[in-house]
Amino acid sequence: AQSVTQPDIHITVSEGASLELRCNYSYGATPYLFWYVQSPGQGLQLLLKYFSGDTLVQGIKGFEAEFKRSQSSFNLRKPSVHWSDAAEYFCAVGASSGTYKYIFGTGTRLKVLA
Amino acid sequence: DARVTQTPRHKVTEMGQEVTMRCQPILGHNTVFWYRQTMMQGLELLAYFRNRAPLDDSGMPKDRFSAEMPDATLATLKIQPSEPRDSAVYFCASGPDRTGELFFGEGSRLTVL
Numbered sequence: 014a015q016s017v018t019q020p021d022i023h024i025t026v027s028e029g030a031s032l033e034l035r036c037n038y039s040y041g042a043t044p045y046l047f048w049y050v051q052s053p054g055q056g057l058q059l060l061l062k063y064f065s066g067d068t069l070v071q072g073i074k075g076f077e078a079e080f081k082r083s084q085s086s087f088n089l090r091k092p093s094v095h096w097s098d099a100a101e102y103f104c105a106v107g108a109s110s111g112t113y114k115y116i117f118g119t120g121t122r123l124k125v126l127a
Numbered sequence: 128d129a130r131v132t133q134t135p136r137h138k139v140t141e142m143g144q145e146v147t148m149r150c151q152p153i154l155g156h157n158t159v160f161w162y163r164q165t166m167m168q169g170l171e172l173l174a175y176f177r178n179r180a181p182l183d184d185s186g187m188p189k190d191r192f193s194a195e196m197p198d199a200t201l202a203t204l205k206i207q208p209s210e211p212r213d214s215a216v217y218f219c220a221s222g223p224d225r226t227g228e229l230f231f232g233e234g235s236r237l238t239v240l
Contacts (some may be wrong), residue, residue, distance in 0.1 A: 045227045056131070056218055056231030064227065103170065107227050113184060115229060116158065117170040 015040050017106050019118035026094050034089040034121050036104030045107035046087040047115075048078055052100045063087065072122075074098070099105045099125045129153045131232035133219050139238045145207040148235045150219030151200055159202045160229065161187075162218040163226055170218075176202065178225075209239045 016039040026032055038044060049057040061072025068080040073091050078089045087104060104118040132151040140146055152159050160175040174184035174194040184194060191210070195203045206213055216236045220229040 047228070049229075049231075054233075055231070055232045057220075058231070059228050062228060114172070114175065116172065117162075119169040 015044070015108060015114065017104050017116055017118035018083070019102075019104055019121050022119070023120045023122050023124065025124040025126060028096050029093050032089075032091045032094045032098070032123070034102050034104075034123070036087045036089065036097050036118060037079045037085050038087060038104070038106045039085065040106055042110070046078075046080060047105040047107065048072065048076070048087075048089045049103045049105060049117075050074075050100050051103065051120075057103060060089070094123075094125055096125045096127060099123055129230075131219055131221050131230050133232035133235050134235065135235055136240075137236045139240065140209055141240050142210055143208045144239075145205065146209045146213075146237060146239075147206075148183075148204045148217050148219075148237070150202040150204075150221075150232060152202060152219070152221030154200070156221035156223050156230070157199075158222045158224060160220045160222075161202070161204050162220065163215045164234070165215045165219060169237075173185055173204070173217075180206060209237075211239045213237060214239050 018037045047062045048060040051057045060076050061070050063070050063080045071077050076091050101120045101122045103120045107115045134149045157178050161173040163171045173187045176196050179196040181222040193205045218234045220231045222229045
């Protein structure tokens with residue numbers, strides 16, 4: 014069965030500092046992997062996705078993520094955080110077999126200090 | 128700008144009442160998902176459809192919840208009877224098959240008193 018673990022519930026960083034949000038997944042084959050961001054009172058917005066190919070994927074708003082099969086991880090990174098990045102971030106895994114069943118992690122809430 | 132539209136945005140009701148939430152997916156998207164978000168459980172997948180056919184509703188309490196797609200432009204999630212533990216934000220999302228990306232609506236916040 015698919016599962017996603019985001020071990021950090023809350024993360025606080027200073028504006029301008031680098032960021033890494035962790036995501037580990039469980040899936041029998043190579044999954045489809047996603048990172049979404051949710052601002053308060055809003056729906057989720059896609060930041061980036063990995064299907065195949067280059068394991069380092071670039072997304073919107075300066076975010077990137079790296080797929081590491083050996084570690085079953087898909088960590089999200091940003092070299093310099095802006096105050097507007099404060100939000101909740103969700104990692105998701107989708108079945109590559111075509112069932113299109115998406116499972117989300119529990120989310121990591123990011124706080125940015127000025 | 129295409130978007131997923133959900134109604135109502137907010138709903139307050141009393142225990143035992145029927146609640147219907149509606150979703151208009153993005154035109155051309157053939158997968159539709161219903162999620163429930165709470166502080167305790169996070170985002171839970173309730174049901175999803177592909178080409179209007181229900182593929183999986185195992186996450187949904189069958190005795191009180193039902194999800195349908197009467198046509199390609201409308202998905203509904205019904206709770207009857209509602210209970211206080213159903214209080215949550217319910218999200219609808221749609222996506223085109225090929226990209227796998229989901230587009231979320233802004234959610235329906237349900238409060239059951």
